[in-house]
Structure formats: structure tokens, C-alpha cells
Amino acid sequence: MSRRVALEGSHAVAEAVRMANVDVIASYPITPQTHIPERLAEMVANGELDAEYIPVESEHSAMSACVGAAAVGARAFNTTSGQGLELMHEVLYVASSMRYPTVMAICNRGLSAPLSVWADHSDAMAVRDTGWIQVFCQNNQEVFDMTLWAFRVGEDPRVLFPVMVYLDGFTLSHVIEPVNLPQQEEVDRFLPKLQYRFALNPDNPMTHGAFGPPDIYTEAKIAQEVAFRKSKEVLLQGWKEFGDIFGRYYYPVELYKAENAKTLLVLQGSLSETAKLVVDKRRESGEPVGLIYLRLWRPFPLHEFRQAVKDVDTLIIFDRCISFGGPGGPVCSEIRSALYDMERRPKVVGFVGGLGGRDVSVGDFEHVIDRGREVAKKGSEEIFETVGVRGEVVGIRG
Amino acid sequence: MAGKRLKTAYDFTWRNMEVGNIVTEAGNASLRRTGDWRTDRPILDKEKCNKCGLCWLYCPDGAVELLEDGYYEPDLYYCKGCGICADVCKREAIIMIQEEEI
The missing domain is CATH 3.40.50.970 (Thiamin diphosphate (ThDP)-binding fold, Pyr/PP domains)
Structure with a gap:
């Protein structure tokens, strides 16, 4: 016991x-x-x-x-x-x-x-x-x-x-x-x-x-x-x-309310628990939104990840880190690369937030989902999106 | 180590290397001809040598051998030509000569 x-x-x-x-x-x-x-x-x-x-x-x-x-x-x-x-x-x-x-x-x-x-x-x-x-x-x-x-x-x-x-x-x-x-x-x-x-x-x-x-x-x-x-x-x-x-089972790629989801948030670390509250709300209002918790980071669970996203339209990847001058946040860049060889792959939208202990609230994740879906549809000039930054963020370009 | 064949990198593929590249056979460095990167060779002048053994004591590679006649001589199979023996010799009985001059 x-x-x-x-x-x-x-x-x-x-x-x-x-x-x-x-x-x-x-x-x-x-x-x-x-x-x-x-x-x-x-x-x-x-x-x-x-x-x-x-x-x-x-x-x-x-x-x-x-x-x-x-x-x-x-x-x-x-x-x-x-x-x-x-x-x-x-x-x-x-x-x-x-x-x-x-x-x-x-x-x-x-x-x-x-x-x-x-x-x-x-x-x-x-x-x-x-x-x-x-x-x-x-x-x-x-x-x-x-x-x-x-x-x-x-x-x-x-x-x-x-x-x-x-x-x-x-x-x-x-x-x-x-x-x-x-x-x-x-x-x-x-x-x-x-x-x-x-x-x-x-x-x-x-x-x-x-x-x-x-x-x-x-x-x-x-x-x-x-x-x-x-x-x-x-x-x-x-x-x-x-x-x-x-009695507690763990998986390298953990799915949360991902069944029939069209949009999946991807997170690592404790912020996922806040994001899950937003997923709950969206599901209650009938929106096909779910979450992937990427537990195993190395070795990267390529097969499991591809399986998890194969029927999804949009992936919104939340990085708690900047890869200065890179092609996206570190997690986002990797996932984009991991999906490249799939015949049918989802749109990938990257967000960076929660840097240096900045709180990412339920409201912030509401924005991440809404803005993420908008970028997936219309595109954006910025290489990644941000959340909770004072001042309009422009200039994250290649 | 006598009788053992010296393994080289080409005896290995990535498949048969030991976990963590550990060398489970201890002391196999004696099989390796470490003297072949020497540029300076120590030359002993027996006239000056008084068999004190400082060169033997100071050689960091244990490449100086005691001969039957009591003199010490560098084993050129291992000697890397560092010159420590020449430096510590009080009687200047060891001089370093460039290999290409020999």
C-alpha cells in the first residue's frame, strides 16, 4: 500500500x-x-x-x-x-x-x-x-x-x-x-x-x-x-x-482528449496542466481540440509522435525557449522536421512563451489556440508567435 | 603481451565495439609503437654516463631500460623523444638529435 x-x-x-x-x-x-x-x-x-x-x-x-x-x-x-x-x-x-x-x-x-x-x-x-x-x-x-x-x-x-x-x-x-x-x-x-x-x-x-x-x-x-x-x-x-x-502507466507521447481532434496543442513540463483546463473548456463547447504531452524528449519518440498526429489538421507547439535566429522554437523545429516525410501532415504553428518564469494563464492558452488556428489558416510573416509579450511582436523573420 | 597481435581500428566496426568504448584488456599500450612520432632522439655518451639512473627514474613513459652492463638506454620502440632524460642528466651524457639528422 x-x-x-x-x-x-x-x-x-x-x-x-x-x-x-x-x-x-x-x-x-x-x-x-x-x-x-x-x-x-x-x-x-x-x-x-x-x-x-x-x-x-x-x-x-x-x-x-x-x-x-x-x-x-x-x-x-x-x-x-x-x-x-x-x-x-x-x-x-x-x-x-x-x-x-x-x-x-x-x-x-x-x-x-x-x-x-x-x-x-x-x-x-x-x-x-x-x-x-x-x-x-x-x-x-x-x-x-x-x-x-x-x-x-x-x-x-x-x-x-x-x-x-x-x-x-x-x-x-x-x-x-x-x-x-x-x-x-x-x-x-x-x-x-x-x-x-x-x-x-x-x-x-x-x-x-x-x-x-x-x-x-x-x-x-x-x-x-x-x-x-x-x-x-x-x-x-x-x-x-x-x-x-x-498502478500508474506512462507513455512517451501522452494524449489528452485527442480523440477526433482537429487541433492539438503540444507541450512539455508543468504548463500542460494549465493548457488542459482550456482543452476541457473547448471540448465542453464542442470544439475538436486536444493536447499532446511530449514526455520523452530524448530519444525522440518519432514513431509514436507521427502516429498521434496523423489525422490532425493543426499542431500548435508551445516552446518555453527561444532558439536564437533558428527556424522556430527548438521543439517546434524538431517536430516540423519529424513530420516532413509524412504523406499527409498537419500544419504546424509555433508559439514561444513562459520565458524566465512568466506565467502562462488559461486566458493565454485561449489566445494560443485561437491565434494558432488563425495562423494555420492564413499564415503569418513571423516565424513563431508569442504570447504575453508587451508590445506588438514583429521582426521574427528569416 | 608477447605473442599477442596488435589490434587496430580496422579490426572494429561500429557493431563489435565494447559498450562505452571500454578497453577490457588492460596494459595493451605496450603493444603500440608509441615511438614513431618522435622527432628528437636521445643519444647516450657512455664516456660521460656514471650510471646514476636519473633518466630511468624521470622517463614519464618507462621507456628507459637498465642494460646488463649497468648503463641505461632509451627503448626507441616507445621513446617519444620528450627530452626529459637529457634535461635531468647531471653529466650532460644524453643529447637530443633530430631524427632526420640521424
Whole structure:
């Protein structure tokens, strides 16, 4: 039996990490992630969690320490936000390319300048191509569930990739919501002990991190790419097993009132819950509007996404990030590209909003739907639309 | 490592590389002829050498060998020509000569 407790997103992460019985935590505090390392340090100090807490001097060191811990076969956890994720950027590639299944929770935060500590997906999009499995959470139950799942699937011998769990800074990290916490025995059933067969050990010496000259680098990268894409099967299987034990089932592309929908909103992160209220209203008045929640960001669920949109007229994609000078917001550009080879594909309209913690209200999503459908029909000179910006936005052109 | 064949990149396709490019066979660097990128070669003058062994101690690649007659000699199969041995030699018994001059 699970127990239902009130937890902020940060503490939901900490509970999942405790129940996952990690061996090593290396993390540098940064707003809005601070409550996660704070709570974990407390758990270690109180003896609630038998782990090594390494107080590092930067995020670069935090990530490096996790790489080292993973190399000896330890279950390692790291957590950060915004600028911190940027600082550890180079080590992210090391972790994924050396196939270390470490887990990191990221409280999404806008990037400086101007200095912001509030929710935004610019940090996530900047590390999009680092070879980490990446999932976005909508609420604190998902935050707990995805963190547990991340260890389970990342450590699977068929996967061996690190996993990032995204939760919006403040909106989830600091907001208290009811969360069902499972029994330890159920967690242990879902998450076996990590058995990493290449763990560094003086009794069985081997080389991790050898250099790759031009005559082998490409082979190494193709092997990584194929393995990464193939890991999707295990990710889905992990969600199925999670559901069978805990009763909550998750999917890479989650549909909300999408049946017979002509217009679908596409979102990641906690804003989807606000958007769903607008979808409810539209459905009540008979409008065929639904929503796609794009949970799995990497590896991109191409097949599932195409299936979900094959009968839709208009996709309205909401980016919480700007790709400066790009052909659209990062999510929108990718989806456009993903749909290009379909024989019948929907019109794609991109919106950018909710930057640096700007609230996106029910009224804003009403506008997004109405304006999105108008642009789909009549077109627009702007490459993407905006919402909630003071002053008429013109000049986003190619 | 004697008797083992040196594997090269061309023994691998992307399909048979180890997960994370891990090299499970330790110590195989000794099979590799790391001396072939040397530009300067250390030359020992036995007249000046007093067999102190500093060159052997300081060589970062362990490429200096102790011979039966008590002298130390760089193993040119591995020596990368860094010149540390020549630099630390108190008696200036080792000089570095450009390979193309030999």
C-alpha cells in the first residue's frame, strides 16, 4: 500500500533518491534546485540514507564526481538548474558516451542574462544533444515516478545511458502537491541493485575513456547513436513494469482528449496542466481540440509522435525557449522536421512563451489556440508567435 | 603481451565495439609503437654516463631500460623523444638529435 503525502517537487525527488538507495550524491546547490541537495544531505546526515554525499565546489565537479562514481559501479545522483547545467555541459557528453547510467534531476530555469532563477526550458534545450535520456514532468507525482524509473531504465544492461528528469523550477520544485509514495519493498522489486559489468576494480583492470583517433571515432559515435535509439524499447518496457507495480502507466507521447481532434496543442513540463483546463473548456463547447504531452524528449519518440498526429489538421507547439535566429522554437523545429516525410501532415504553428518564469494563464492558452488556428489558416510573416509579450511582436523573420 | 597481435581500428566496426568504448584488456599500450612520432632522439655518451639512473627514474613513459652492463638506454620502440632524460642528466651524457639528422 502506498501512502499519500504532501510534498514539494524537490522533496519528491529526494524521496525517490532515498528509496532508490543511491550510493553517491554529488551536487552543487543552485536556485531553484537547492531543496533537493539540502534534503538529501539531511537524509545522509540523519542516517536515513546510507550514501556518500560529496560536497563539490562546482557543477562541473559534481558531474565529474558522478562520472567517477558510476565508473566503479556506484548508483550516483546529481541535481542542478539553469546555469549549473551549462557549467557541467562538457561532462554530460563524457557520461553518456562512456555509457554511465547516472541520474540527474533538473529544476528548469531560464539562462542569464538578464539573470533569472525562474522556470524556462532554455537549460534543457541547450543540453538536448548530449546523449542523455530526457523526460519532462507535469506534476510532483510524475517527478517522483520518473526519478525512480530513471534509475531502473538507465541501469538496464541493454541501455546504460544517463537520464535527466526535468521539473519546472518553482512551479514544481517549490509547490506542494499530494504524492503517492510506495512501500520500500515495491521499490526494491522495481529497482534491483545496480550491476555494472565494467565497474573499475584493481583486481580486473581495464581502460575507461581511451582516446578515439579519426579511424575509430565515427564507429564509436554510430554505435552510441544506435544503442541510444534502441534504448527506447527498454524505456517503454520500464514504464509498463512501473505501471504493473505502482498502478500508474506512462507513455512517451501522452494524449489528452485527442480523440477526433482537429487541433492539438503540444507541450512539455508543468504548463500542460494549465493548457488542459482550456482543452476541457473547448471540448465542453464542442470544439475538436486536444493536447499532446511530449514526455520523452530524448530519444525522440518519432514513431509514436507521427502516429498521434496523423489525422490532425493543426499542431500548435508551445516552446518555453527561444532558439536564437533558428527556424522556430527548438521543439517546434524538431517536430516540423519529424513530420516532413509524412504523406499527409498537419500544419504546424509555433508559439514561444513562459520565458524566465512568466506565467502562462488559461486566458493565454485561449489566445494560443485561437491565434494558432488563425495562423494555420492564413499564415503569418513571423516565424513563431508569442504570447504575453508587451508590445506588438514583429521582426521574427528569416 | 608477447605473442599477442596488435589490434587496430580496422579490426572494429561500429557493431563489435565494447559498450562505452571500454578497453577490457588492460596494459595493451605496450603493444603500440608509441615511438614513431618522435622527432628528437636521445643519444647516450657512455664516456660521460656514471650510471646514476636519473633518466630511468624521470622517463614519464618507462621507456628507459637498465642494460646488463649497468648503463641505461632509451627503448626507441616507445621513446617519444620528450627530452626529459637529457634535461635531468647531471653529466650532460644524453643529447637530443633530430631524427632526420640521424
